[in-house]
Amino acid sequence: MSSFNPVQGSRFGALGVYAVLYLAFIYIPVMFLPLFSFNDSVFIAFPLTGFTLEWYRQLADSPGLLEALVNSIKLGCVVAVLATILGTFAAKAVTRYKIPGRGPVITFIMLPLVIPGIILGIALLIIANMTGLGLSLFTIGLGHLMVSTPFAMLVMVSRLEGFDKNLEEASKDLGDNPWATFWRVTFPLALPGIVASLLLSFTISFDEFILAFFLAGSETTLPIYIWGQLRFPTRLPTVLALGACILMISFVVVTFAEWYRRRGVQLKTNSGV
Amino acid sequence: MTDRVAPAPDLFAPAPRGPIAWFRRALMRSEAVSGYTLLSPTLLLLILIMALPILLLVVFSFWTQNYVDIDKTFTLANYAKFFERSAYSYLLGKSVLISGSVTLITVLLAYPMAYFIAFRVTKHKLIWLILITVPFWTSYLLRVFAWKIILGYNGVINSGLMEIGWIVEPLAFLLYNPFAVVLTLAHAWAAFAILPIYVSLEKIDRSLLEAATDLGDGRIRRFIRITLPLSMPGLIAASLLVFIPTVGDFVTPNLVGGTSGTMIGNVIQSLFGRGNNWPFGAALSIITMITITGMICLFLWGTRSFRRRVA
Numbered sequence: 001m002s003s004f005n006p007v008q009g010s011r012f013g014a015l016g017v018y019a020v021l022y023l024a025f026i027y028i029p030v031m032f033l034p035l036f037s038f039n040d041s042v043f044i045a046f047p048l049t050g051f052t053l054e055w056y057r058q059l060a061d062s063p064g065l066l067e068a069l070v071n072s073i074k075l076g077c078v079v080a081v082l083a084t085i086l087g088t089f090a091a092k093a094v095t096r097y098k099i100p101g102r103g104p105v106i107t108f109i110m111l112p113l114v115i116p117g118i119i120l121g122i123a124l125l126i127i128a129n130m131t132g133l134g135l136s137l138f139t140i141g142l143g144h145l146m147v148s149t150p151f152a153m154l155v156m157v158s159r160l161e162g163f164d165k166n167l168e169e170a171s172k173d174l175g176d177n178p179w180a181t182f183w184r185v186t187f188p189l190a191l192p193g194i195v196a197s198l199l200l201s202f203t204i205s206f207d208e209f210i211l212a213f214f215l216a217g218s219e220t221t222l223p224i225y226i227w228g229q230l231r232f233p234t235r236l237p238t239v240l241a242l243g244a245c246i247l248m249i250s251f252v253v254v255t256f257a258e259w260y261r262r263r264g265v266q267l268k269t270n271s272g273v
Numbered sequence: 274m275t276d277r278v279a280p281a282p283d284l285f286a287p288a289p290r291g292p293i294a295w296f297r298r299a300l301m302r303s304e305a306v307s308g309y310t311l312l313s314p315t316l317l318l319l320i321l322i323m324a325l326p327i328l329l330l331v332v333f334s335f336w337t338q339n340y341v342d343i344d345k346t347f348t349l350a351n352y353a354k355f356f357e358r359s360a361y362s363y364l365l366g367k368s369v370l371i372s373g374s375v376t377l378i379t380v381l382l383a384y385p386m387a388y389f390i391a392f393r394v395t396k397h398k399l400i401w402l403i404l405i406t407v408p409f410w411t412s413y414l415l416r417v418f419a420w421k422i423i424l425g426y427n428g429v430i431n432s433g434l435m436e437i438g439w440i441v442e443p444l445a446f447l448l449y450n451p452f453a454v455v456l457t458l459a460h461a462w463a464a465f466a467i468l469p470i471y472v473s474l475e476k477i478d479r480s481l482l483e484a485a486t487d488l489g490d491g492r493i494r495r496f497i498r499i500t501l502p503l504s505m506p507g508l509i510a511a512s513l514l515v516f517i518p519t520v521g522d523f524v525t526p527n528l529v530g531g532t533s534g535t536m537i538g539n540v541i542q543s544l545f546g547r548g549n550n551w552p553f554g555a556a557l558s559i560i561t562m563i564t565i566t567g568m569i570c571l572f573l574w575g576t577r578s579f580r581r582r583v584a
Contacts, residue, residue: 015389019401022386026408026463029419032429036422044422045432086318089311097308109315112323114513116521116565118538119558122545123326126333126555142322149315200410207412209524214545223414230418230528240422243415250411258403 034244042234055241062238068225072206075137075221079144080202086145087152087197088190095160110154112147120146121214128215135217143211148201155200155261159193196261199253207250222246334556343552351556361540361557365564368536371451372519373568375458379515380508382459383466387507388500390467391474402471409464414524420457421528424448449531457525462518466511473507474500502580509576513569520565521558537561 040050059065090109094102112120121143128139167189171181187194209223216224226242229235309316334351337344355361390401408416423429424447431443447453477500485495523538530536537557544554 013393015385015393018385019389022382022463023404025382025460026405029423029460030408030411030416032423033415033419036429043427044425044429045427046429046436047432086315090315093308093311097304097311099305099308099312105312105316109319111319114517115323115327116518116538116561118521118523118541119327119330119562120323122541122551122554122558123330124322125545126551127322127326127329130329146319146322149318153315203410207410207414209412209414210522213542223412226414226418236422239418243412243418247411247415251407254407254410255403258406259399262399262402 030247033240033247037237037240037244039237042237044236044240055237056245058238059241059245064220064225065242068220068222071137071219072222075141075144076202076205079141079148079205080198082145083148083152083201084156084194084197086149087154087201088156088194090149090153091156091160091193095157095163096165110150113150117147117210118214121211124211125214135215137217137219137221139215139217140212140221141205143215144205144208147208147211148204151204152197152201155197156190156193159190159196159261163189192260192263196257199257203250203254203257207246330555331559333552334559336552338550338552351553352560354553355556355560361537364535364540365537365561367451368520368538368561369564369568371454371458371534371536372516374455375462375519376512376516378455378459379462379466380470380511383463383511384470384504384508387467387470387474391471391477405464405467409462413461416461417457417525417528420453420460421448424453424456424529448529449534451530451534453529453531454526454534454536457529458519458522461525462515465514469510469514470504470507473504473510477503505576505580509573512572516568516572517565521561 035048036044037055038051038053039048040052040054041048093099094106099105124139124143124146125135127133128135133139167185168181171185172178176184207223208221209227212221212224213227220228222242226239229239229242335347335349337346337348337350386405390398390405394401421428425431426443426445426448428448430447431440434440435443481499481503482495485499490498520536521538521541522536523542526534526536526539527542530539540548541554541557541561544550544557548554
């Protein structure tokens, strides 16, 4: 990349101010959730009346919450592993091999990203109903797998693109069988992408609401639980506390995943000749 | 580039026979087969849980609800119902209008930000990209919910303004209207628009900009002649990524829209819930999808003619 800087002179300038304001617009509204979760009042309003951990304490004895949490974690783990396996295979196929119909195939796999969630949700709901599959965590899992696989594939494609074929061939020439080649060459190189994909797929499933809303049976997930709680005004502070925890966890996991993934990509491009 | 040559066979060993051996050899030889073998689990899954269900949704829209049973005789009654009662097309039109405004606002707000990261940030690009991406991975439900407590009658803004004495009574017009929906959606989808625009800006060959400057173009002229047309693919992708999913959204209108902010997604959702008329809900969602596709074609045609005019 050329070091040409299209703006001579001011580097930060008005655009920089705009960028900071923009970040404020993205972040500040969400920050009210943790802020009021520590406020000593059932009403979510200024002035702040005092600091309390009461709402967090109430989380501990909320019936159904723990169950929903466990469900969400179980679901997220399964979805993350499956989506990452599928995404890695698919990414490998489109980056490593010349295949006919590459464009349409990629478009097809990316479709869940551009079809409104409500349509995916009701379509799956209908088929689950007609095949007698019924609604359960399994159907939610199918829905989540559908929307996280494209992301997993995108993450893996950006990791595997420009991946040096010669490394695998060298390993083969040196007498490794395909299995050994995979474990000794392919896997270590793909690892940052795999970790990022696992974490991001988990977060997608953990936070997903619309599909889960249509596909949930008697077992709920955390977002469904929250949705149910929103009807009760007195429960709102507890919802805020729960929301603050979820945001915190999602934020840490995703920041780590993005940092890990993008750092990997950067290292790769920097070391490239 | 030379064709990849299959590994030289051991001439003295008898060639393995049988379908499995043949399949293995074909696998080694053909890139297409290898590629599709790797793709097959994903494709199969998506056919089973996306393509087939959507086809079934189309079929469903031609059936009718008969109290608790589904009448499976082919009929256009659901579609006729949509066109007979103007309330539905009004809601669909409103949804498209709301999503269109959201898309316009989101993309306009995102462009300078993406431009900033692509052209001005040199050292800490990674940090900026992460700062932008992270909120969009976090819970959509909670981001929407945040606006409900901000805009509410006794919410953050009203109580805050009353606290500092700027208003005496809460402003009732903040929540439960289409503007609240637009604002909330624009916030919730912000990060979605930045990344595609950023990628297309980052790809622009900097020497083109240099050339334009050398040929005497000022900043604005250079932007209109080089940067903007070359970032069009990103702008288009960003618009579609925001527009398509927001048309069918029901969470935001449900939480902050009130009656005047109701969208088509709310109707579809209730038809699959309390309304219990799945076939009509299916028809409504098919009509929504067709409308979205139509809008996209119109949009792509519009941007193409714009690009041609600039070029």
